[in-house]
Amino acid sequence: MAEFTMELNDEQKEVRDWLHGFAADVIRPAAAEWDEREETPWPVIQEAAKVGIYSLDFYAQQYFDATGLGIPMAMEELFWGDAGIALSIVGTGLAAVGVLANGTEEQIGTWIPQMYGDANDVKVAAFCSSEPDAGSDVASLRTRAVYDEAKDEWVINGTKTWATNGGIANVHVVVASVDPELGSKGHASFIIPPNTPGLAQGQKFKKHGIRASHTAEVILDQVRVPGSCLLGGKEKLDERLARAREKAAKGGERVKNAAMATFEASRPAVGAMAVGTARAAYEVALDYARTREQFGRPIIDNQGVAFQLADMRTRIDAARLLVWRASWMAVNGKPFTGAEGSMSKLFASETAKKVTAQAIQILGGNGYTREYPVERMHRDAAIYTIFEGTSEIQRLVIARTISGMPIR
Numbered sequence: 013m014a015e016f017t018m019e020l021n022d023e024q025k026e027v028r029d030w031l032h033g034f035a036a037d038v039i040r041p042a043a044a045e046w047d048e049r050e051e052t053p054w055p056v057i058q059e060a061a062k063v064g065i066y067s068l069d070f071y072a073q074q075y076f077d078a079t080g081l082g083i084p085m086a087m088e089e090l091f092w093g094d095a096g097i098a099l100s101i102v103g104t105g106l107a108a109v110g111v112l113a114n115g116t117e118e119q120i121g122t123w124i125p126q127m128y129g130d131a132n133d134v135k136v137a138a139f140c141s142s143e144p145d146a147g148s149d150v151a152s153l154r155t156r157a158v159y160d161e162a163k164d165e166w167v168i169n170g171t172k173t174w175a176t177n178g179g180i181a182n183v184h185v186v187v188a189s190v191d192p193e194l195g196s197k198g199h200a201s202f203i204i205p206p207n208t209p210g211l212a213q214g215q216k217f218k219k220h221g222i223r224a225s226h227t228a229e230v231i232l233d234q235v236r237v238p239g240s241c242l243l244g245g246k247e248k249l250d251e252r253l254a255r256a257r258e259k260a261a262k263g264g265e266r267v268k269n270a271a272m273a274t275f276e277a278s279r280p281a282v283g284a285m286a287v288g289t290a291r292a293a294y295e296v297a298l299d300y301a302r303t304r305e306q307f308g309r310p311i312i313d314n315q316g317v318a319f320q321l322a323d324m325r326t327r328i329d330a331a332r333l334l335v336w337r338a339s340w341m342a343v344n345g346k347p348f349t350g351a352e353g354s355m356s357k358l359f360a361s362e363t364a365k366k367v368t369a370q371a372i373q374i375l376g377g378n379g380y381t382r383e384y385p386v387e388r389m390h391r392d393a394a395i396y397t398i399f400e401g402t403s404e405i406q407r408l409v410i411a412r413t414i415s416g417m418p419i420r
């Protein structure tokens with residue numbers, strides 16, 4: 013187990029500087045254009061693939077970094093560049109983590125490379141859990157997977173919504189119920205291979221922020237996948253279901269379901285994205301406050317402005333520390349006994365919303381226009397308190413953890 017450290021090592025610093033260069037030279041200059049176009053920035057993803065940022069190798073290297081700082085450092089730098097484009101680059105990672113967390117070695121080796129493609133033919137992947145009537149209440153999802161024993165195939169029907177890269181993905185990972193009686197304990201995750209008949213994109217959403225990231229419904233109509241597409245395999249699922257049925261019969265101790273495992277691992281990473289957006293807005297505001305003059309002096313000469321910047325910086329650093337701690341705990345298999353993952357996501361996402369709003373205020377009229385990036389950053393920041401569990405859901409998790417009570 014690696015000791016918790018707040019200092020990046022030399023190798024991590026090198027990676028950080030390289031990512032920062034890409035974010036500053038490639039992502040940031042393209043941000044306004046793709047925000048306006050509201051389309052997936054394929055050329056930027058391709059650039060990222062060419063230099064090795066959009067690749068399984070890079071992602072795995074950061075994911076398995078024992079210090080836990082690899083993923084948060086990478087997320088912060090990319091999202092510092094632009095949240096919408098960065099999500100297009102790292103969105104595939106959510107599906108990849110779903111496979112890494114629940115899949116067999118063979119499934120990991122087969123499907124993750126197909127999620128990324130290669131620099132000449134980049135692909136993306138989607139993780140589809142949310143449904144129109146199952147957002148925060150993941151347990152109530154209705155998508156059904158039924159096993160056809162004669163053919164060793166699973167037949168999947170349902171409608172997924174809000175899927176990042178949904179419909180444009182080469183590989184979709186879909187969470188479905190295999191035993192509705194068991195609620196969330198009866199969920200399983202499935203790979204839907206490229207070009208599988210019956211999977212179609214529904215509505216593509218026009219969004220408030222992160223508009224360069226594609227978000228859409230995914231319709232599954234009599235989708236048939238081979239038995240090998242069940243993540244973790246049938247034997248493991250049957251054992252898990254048998255245990256859940258036994259516990260349900262005894263009055264029911266809760267067992268973790270596949271989708272929650274994905275969210276737990278990814279929450280600090282979302283916190284790091286929020287830190288990146290917050291830091292970006294703070295830097296623009298600090299720079300502006302130093303150079304903009306009113307009443308014959310820079311506006312930062314006023315405590316009213318300088319203190320806001322002091323608060324912004326303090327919150328950002330506090331958010332980063334919570335994120336790094338949670339990420340270190342996740343990588344080193346330390347259970348979140350104090351809901352540290354939720355704390356990091358809650359604080360960092362609320363920080364991004366607050367700090368980007370303060371940045372607009374510091375830029376005055378300019379902050380309110382699309383001539384300056386803080387307007388876009390503020391729109392982008394609003395997503396962090398919604399996806400991967402809303403702030404209210406994070407508070408619920410924290411409150412239940414600290415109180416031991418079934419708070420509703």
Ligand SMILES: Cc1cc2nc3c(=O)[nH]c(=O)nc-3n(C[C@H](O)[C@H](O)[C@H](O)COP(=O)(O)OP(=O)(O)OC[C@H]3O[C@@H](n4cnc5c(N)ncnc54)[C@H](O)[C@@H]3O)c2cc1C
Pocket residue numbers: 106138139140141142144146147148149173174175176177219222227395398399400401402403404405408420
């Ligand atoms: C841009 C975008 C990308 C997304 N990407 C993905 C993706 O790739 N894959 C995926 O599966 N999902 C994705 N999501 C879905 C996202 O995770 C959900 O939107 C989120 O979990 C909230 O669900 P909901 O929108 O149905 O809101 P609801 O659950 O309907 O919540 C509405 C409001 O009620 C509050 N609320 C609900 N229950 C409680 C409670 N018990 N106590 C207090 N307050 C409560 C919520 O906090 C929220 O404020 C994405 C969403 C967006 C907007």
